[in-house]
Amino acid sequence: MNDYRTIFADGLWRNNVVFAQMLALCPLMAVTTTATNGLGMGLATTGVLLTANIVIASLRHFIVEEVRIPVYVLLIASLVTLADMAINAWLHDLYKVLGLFIPLIVVNCSVLGRAEAFASRQPVLAAAADGLAMGLGYTLALTVIGGCREVLGSATLFAQASLLLGHGFAFLETTLIQDYQGFLLMLLPPGGFLVLGFLLAGKRVLEQRGQRVQGAAPVKGQLGSPIH
Amino acid sequence: MIERLLEPENRQTLRYPMALLGGVALLTSMAIGIADRLTHADIAQRQLDDLQATLQQVVPARYYDNELVRDTVTVDDAGRPVVVYRARRNGQVQAVCYQVSAPGYGNTAMRIILGVDRAGALLGVRVVSHSETPGLGDKVEASRSDWILKFTGRSLNDPQPASWGVKKDGGVFDQFTGATITPRAVVKAVKGGLEFFAAHRAKLLDESAALPTPERDEVGKGAKS
Numbered sequence: 001m002n003d004y005r006t007i008f009a010d011g012l013w014r015n016n017v018v019f020a021q022m023l024a025l026c027p028l029m030a031v032t033t034t035a036t037n038g039l040g041m042g043l044a045t046t047g048v049l050l051t052a053n054i055v056i057a058s059l060r061h062f063i064v065e066e067v068r069i070p071v072y073v074l075l076i077a078s079l080v081t082l083a084d085m086a087i088n089a090w091l092h093d094l095y096k097v098l099g100l101f102i103p104l105i106v107v108n109c110s111v112l113g114r115a116e117a118f119a120s121r122q123p124v125l126a127a128a129a130d131g132l133a134m135g136l137g138y139t140l141a142l143t144v145i146g147g148c149r150e151v152l153g154s155a156t157l158f159a160q161a162s163l164l165l166g167h168g169f170a171f172l173e174t175t176l177i178q179d180y181q182g183f184l185l186m187l188l189p190p191g192g193f194l195v196l197g198f199l200l201a202g203k204r205v206l207e208q209r210g211q212r213v214q215g216a217a218p219v220k221g222q223l224g225s226p227i228h
Numbered sequence: 229m230i231e232r233l234l235e236p237e238n239r240q241t242l243r244y245p246m247a248l249l250g251g252v253a254l255l256t257s258m259a260i261g262i263a264d265r266l267t268h269a270d271i272a273q274r275q276l277d278d279l280q281a282t283l284q285q286v287v288p289a290r291y292y293d294n295e296l297v298r299d300t301v302t303v304d305d306a307g308r309p310v311v312v313y314r315a316r317r318n319g320q321v322q323a324v325c326y327q328v329s330a331p332g333y334g335n336t337a338m339r340i341i342l343g344v345d346r347a348g349a350l351l352g353v354r355v356v357s358h359s360e361t362p363g364l365g366d367k368v369e370a371s372r373s374d375w376i377l378k379f380t381g382r383s384l385n386d387p388q389p390a391s392w393g394v395k396k397d398g399g400v401f402d403q404f405t406g407a408t409i410t411p412r413a414v415v416k417a418v419k420g421g422l423e424f425f426a427a428h429r430a431k432l433l434d435e436s437a438a439l440p441t442p443e444r445d446e447v448g449k450g451a452k453s
Binding site: 064067071078096 | 248249260266270
């Protein structure tokens, strides 16, 4: 079970929070108007997922079944509050971009989902790896969807990246078409659903092709099934 | 002690989950309390910096030599307290700066900040926050369109009160293609802000402390009616 390659393959692709588990779509639709916003939100969520998994895995022997959900909620909510305060105080430029969305991490069901499905029954190190993998998978999804919407909606990519990552990353900021009139639909929530739909279809096609190449190989069991 | 906690018979009592939940609640609140102590001063400083940056957009630096964000007066405007920041040079108030709000499209409030000089002319207007439709109503942002800059230099009598509106309503200000409600609300709120200035001019300019200028006061009051 504690095969780290499986954990990372699950988090990044096979059991990706967005593309496989279809969780955490609410913050996704809200922030992914640009790739930069997606990346920032993804990294903040990764931080919370990682620490939540570590804390919950290290407390797993003390937590009893009856009150586990309130305990998880309490821990996750406090971690998000701590992250919110720390980013506001010490990474204020990032806070100005993401400030509104950081409290949204609390309602990101994938954090509670990983606590319940993985961290509560795995050693600390494996739980940390799972939190990191799931978080990076989520970051990947947010950045890709944000990038698609940004390119289609405003013909730029990674606009304002230097605000998020520091001035060294200003080279990421690209404008594809000057004087682009904008494609409003892509920046509004329907654009998020459209892009997500096409990406999901694309992932299906890739997976089916992969299965055909491998022959009818049995699908490997996935770690932690999604919660519904 | 940890072994005792982990013994199955201890965990089956009703006391265990209660103590667990209570303990976790206590620990997490302590962590948040400590973090608040650690970050409080920094966060307050950042917010002050933000405010300073916003105020600088509507009041040019040549108008003041004081610390703008700390020289405030709270004025009651029809039951609503308005915090006014005063820009002083050599002790005399040269300009004031305050926030008004306007109901935007869908009745979510837009927050607008105004800078007004002694004579009641606008030094600058900026929309600080809004939730207007991206691509339509968000042209009120200075970073998206220069529309908001056209208020600079205007005052209650320039244009005449009847023309303080968007072109569609017979005024002088442009509306946006596909969005009239947002600019109309902004124009109305800016006009309201100027009326507020005219009504409370003496108090805003701290006339009791500085040189009284009675004639100009009359002009200010005349503009209101």
